[in-house]
Amino acid sequence: MTLDLAHPHPVAPADIAPRTATRPVTDALGRIGNLETRLARSPAESDAAQAVRYRVFAEEMNARLSPDAVRRKRDTDAWDMVCDHLLVLDTAIAGDAEEQIVGTYRLLRQEVAAVSGGFYSQSEFDVDALVARHPGKRFMELGRSCVLPEYRTRRTVELLWQGCWAYALKHGADVMFGCASFPGAIPEEHALALSFLHHNVRAKDEWSVAALPEFHRTMDLMPVEAIDAKRALAAMPPLVKGYLRLGASIGSGAVVDHAFGTTDVLIVLPIGRISGRYINYYGADAGRFSS
Template sequence: MMNHVTFAFDTNRFETGHAGLAPMTATLMPLGKIGSLEARLATSEAEIEAAQKLRFSVFYEELGATRQTAHRLDQRDADRFDSICDHLLVFDTALPGPSANQIVGCYRLLRQETADATGGFYSADEFEFNTLVARHPTLNFLELGRSCVLPAYRSKRTIELLWQAIWAYVKHHGIDVMAGCASFHGTIPAAHAEALSFLAHHCTGEGDWAVRAVAERFAPMDLMPAEAINAKAALAAMPPLVKGYLRLGAKFGEGCVIDHDFGTTDVFVVLPVSAISERYITYYGGGA
């Protein structure tokens, strides 16, 4: 999607957080904790570099992303957005060594005020995200992306921990809407025909919440008629992240985008905080 850009970190920002960011980002206090796993925001350049290496390990070495040579040379997945985003990290505190060696998962968070000041949202390259935001001038958006967890930690427990931490972040910053890309592995939408068709027929945002893939990258998702879909099979075929969004009440954009660099088929997720069931707010809020 986005070209690799070399950037320099301002080490001073880890003392006070990003521009405009509350001191929450500079603390080591976990935003969520389950057993030996803790989730908090990155507080050092070393932790962000470790997250980039983790992303490289999963996206490039495991899943076969084929972007630029520069990524392979420094063994990091990095772009210009890393220097402006908050990085939510999952640590296994039972592992030895410094905190950077304990990172087993990551998520990248970009708040609307930062995106507005620095050139927009990452997902706008694939979906008409800016149109959606403009339609809701009184709401505060948060883009979530670059979700990545090591194979040994891909469990319900890790997903629940991430949602604990995201909920704490959402409440702290007064976020009204969470949005961003989620991915199906592979570049052939037909391989996910039932799951994509289920989203297209039953989970597409409407009215003010409608959003489309950009015209030049639009690929249809309604690959099967609604009556031919086995809902149980479709849900079972969803990536865990997509299933998690569905449980919380998310809607999806119209059309998907094939990302040949990452070898994925991307869908757009829209989750207004007001749509989240009270039982999930109680569940995740209680542990955050």
């Protein structure tokens, strides 16, 4: 199981510029037991997060990364310079923070993307059209999510969400979105799950967003009457199921990421649509971490 939400592509925009401001030391955004989530506080911690991503994406998933990435054993691209890196740390591990990192998420706010080459997922989906329809809303992209195998538990996923939720509150985000991945580069192998998403939770009207025409792969692989909802949900990657519980919808069409051997869909989650029970569950805790 991988919690990856977005993958590297061979070409990244050349006009992305790194932030010049010094990042402040950030307090914890959430805690569950010995696990803690917060933003990376230094380039060294961001580098350590890239090492965790390499272990999951390259060594576990056999992703095809660049020769330089393989040499350095780091998964990195141009967006790393402008994103915030959410970390999950096991504070029970002896050593410094870099040794404690067991999971990571990459967060990109709209105001940063606007001056830094755009959103990562617009290389697969028509995100520009979606954002343009909502000029009064602030978008926040979630991506590059992964957790080391021994930490892939419900509480780690909950902590990742708690960190994202606290970050969204802190920065006044209205919409969260990002790529979610199914293993394998053959969408037909996920016909049941993809068809369920297409027929039941596809983003429509003002929230509609489609895969770019040159990459578009149909998700409408089974007639609606042939879909067993319970079996379809059981076949979903855990993070996709988690987003569905929160009230997310899915863009139209999937994209095959050949470098990673995955089938990607786009998650769209307006903050206002998040189920009240989850806001109550995370809000009391995340709200105090967001100030």
